[in-house]
Amino acid sequence: HHKKLLNQTDDNKLCGMYGACIEVSSGCDTTSGHFEIAGCPVLFDWGYFRELENSFPEDLIDNIIKTTGIKGYLGNCHASGTEIIQKFGVEHIKTSYPIFYTSNDSVFQIACHEEYFGLDNLYKLCEQVREILKPYNIARVIARPFNDATVNNIRKFTRTKNRRDYSLPPPQPTLLDICVANNGHVVGIGKISDIYAHSGISTEIKAYGIDGLCDATIDAMNTYKQDKTIIMTNLVDFDMLYGHRRDILGYKNALEQFDVHLGKIISKIGINDILILTADHGCDPSWHGSDHTREYAPFLMYHQGITDNIGIRQSYADIGQTIAHYLSLPKLQCGESVIK
Numbered sequence: 001h002h003k004k005l006l007n008q009t010d011d012n013k014l015c016g017m018y019g020a021c022i023e024v025s026s027g028c029d030t031t032s033g034h035f036e037i038a039g040c041p042v043l044f045d046w047g048y049f050r051e052l053e054n055s056f057p058e059d060l061i062d063n064i065i066k067t068t069g070i071k072g073y074l075g076n077c078h079a080s081g082t083e084i085i086q087k088f089g090v091e092h093i094k095t096s097y098p099i100f101y102t103s104n105d106s107v108f109q110i111a112c113h114e115e116y117f118g119l120d121n122l123y124k125l126c127e128q129v130r131e132i133l134k135p136y137n138i139a140r141v142i143a144r145p146f147n148d149a150t151v152n153n154i155r156k157f158t159r160t161k162n163r164r165d166y167s168l169p170p171p172q173p174t175l176l177d178i179c180v181a182n183n184g185h186v187v188g189i190g191k192i193s194d195i196y197a198h199s200g201i202s203t204e205i206k207a208y209g210i211d212g213l214c215d216a217t218i219d220a221m222n223t224y225k226q227d228k229t230i231i232m233t234n235l236v237d238f239d240m241l242y243g244h245r246r247d248i249l250g251y252k253n254a255l256e257q258f259d260v261h262l263g264k265i266i267s268k269i270g271i272n273d274i275l276i277l278t279a280d281h282g283c284d285p286s287w288h289g290s291d292h293t294r295e296y297a298p299f300l301m302y303h304q305g306i307t308d309n310i311g312i313r314q315s316y317a318d319i320g321q322t323i324a325h326y327l328s329l330p331k332l333q334c335g336e337s338v339i340k
Contacts, residue, residue, distance in 0.1 A: 016303075019310035019337060020296035021318060023281065028294045029105040030239075031139040031167050033280025034195045038331030039320035046106030047137040052078045055102050068128045072097040075111075078104075080290045081159065082245070084113035085111050085146045089157035092117070093148075098125060104291040106139035111159075114145045119162055130166040141166040161208040165194035175320040176200025176230065178329050180307070186227030187220045189213060192232045210237050210254060212260035221268045228327045234280075243283025244290045251285045266302060274303040274326060278319055301338070310338045 025032035025042040029135040032042040051057040055077050064070070074088040077102040085092075088099050092113060101112040108129060115243060127144045133141065143164040148157045170177075176186045177200035185202045190213050193204040203224070207216035217233045224231065235258065242251035269275050277300040282293040299313060299321070317335030324330070325337035 015307060017299075017301040017306055017308045017310050019299045019338075020298060021278070021299050021313040021316045023294065024141070024315045024317075027106060027139070028106070028147050028281050028292045029139060030165075030195060030280050031106070033297070033316060034234075035170050035174065036190075036316040036334075037278065037319050037323070038170070038176055038196070038200075039282065039317045039334050040170045040172050040174045041315060041317055041334055042171070044171075045137075046139045047133075048104075048106050049078075049102045049108070051083050056100060060132070061100075063132055064129055067132060068125055070098060071124070073100050075099045075101045077101055081109065081111065081144055085144075085157040089113070089146070089148060090155065098122070099144075106137075107142060108133060108138055108140075109142045109144050111144040111146060114147050114160055114162065118332055119145055123164060124237070126164065128168050139168055141207075163191075165191055167197045169197040169199050172333065174200055175324055175329070175332060176232075178324065178332070179228060179230055179327065182228065182329055184230065184327065185224055185328070187224055187225055187229070187231045189216050189220060189231065189233040191236055195234070199214070209325060210235060210261070214258065215263065218261075218264060218268060221265070228329070230323065230327075239283045243285050243292075246285050246287065246290065248285045269302060269304070273302050274301060274323075276301045276309065276319060276323070278279075278316070280316075299338075306339065308338070313338070 015271060018095045023036060025036045027042055027046050035042055074092055074097045076086055084099055084101050092099055093116045096117060102110050110126055122143050122145055126141045128313060130141045144159060145162045146157050146159045148155055176196060179186050180200050180202055186200055187203045189205045190207055205216050205220060207213045214237055217231060220231045227232040238254055244256055277298060279297040282295040284293040287293050297316060299310065306324055315335055318338060321332050321335030322337045322339055324332050325339060
């Protein structure tokens with residue numbers, strides 16, 4: 001299994017680069033991690049809602065109600081996304097009040113039933129809240145749609161695949177912006193476009209699940225072959241379904257599922273291509289609580305003819321700088337390339 005993952009030859013010769021990265025951004029969240037990977041570390045503090053109960057300031061809630069026209073709300077606390085819809089799902093359907101909640105991340109999350117509240121209504125509400133939150137410097141507003149089904153006379157609420165993230169734009173041009181500005185092409189698969197606030201993305205491809213995201217990645221590799229092309233995919237299930245839920249067995253099974261696709265992806269890597277596997281933050285499925293965890297991110301790179309132990313890198317930005325160097329793009333403000 002490990003030989004296949006590292007793409008080793010029969011004589012046990014390593015055919016890739018491996019190491020890890022330290023995050024220098026102040027936060028430990030999706031937005032900070034992705035910005036830093038693309039050469040734009042978040043060295044300022046996001047806004048946070050620290051109170052576990054009554055998490056959102058009263059004046060903020062009043063402004064949301066006045067601006068959006070909602071009649072009320074549920075939640076207003078730190079919560080697990082799967083647990084809060086079980087707690088308030090029935091009341092939400094009865095009242096049409098959206099469910100507001102947050103976490104240790106810089107985030108305002110809104111959960112609503114796709115049928116009873118309406119998916120478009122949820123997206124519109126999130127767009128309005130995104131605008132209202134500008135003075136608070138909150139990294140993301142997240143739409144968390146869900147539906148329900150009754151099994152053995154028990155009504156169960158389940159989140160759907162139609163999540164949408166509304167992020168603040170990066171504070172300075174990222175690798176993706178620089179690539180597009182220099183006649184390159186950037187393909188964002190899954191939630192990538194949302195994370196970068198649609199900045200620096202040439203082509204957006206929606207896909208879901210490990211199988212769907214990997215298939216979309218391979219399709220993009222077959223389709224977009226021009227010079228200076230970056231294909232970036234976020235395999236959100238590792239975080240959303242297994243990391244946050246502290247599901248060790250599920251995480252292990254997902255790794256094995258991905259490993260099957262990884263062999264197919266590696267087989268598509270041409271002589272002028274590179275493949276990088278990394279992470280935007282930690283989400284240790286064996287840790288307590290349901291929030292992100294802070295540990296080194298892996299930095300695994302496959303390119304024909306390059307082998308090395310690249311050690312512990314001092315920033316995720318080394319990933320973006322490596323890509324910029326390889327594609328002959330202008331040097332990023334942060335990071336050091338692992339190839340010269």
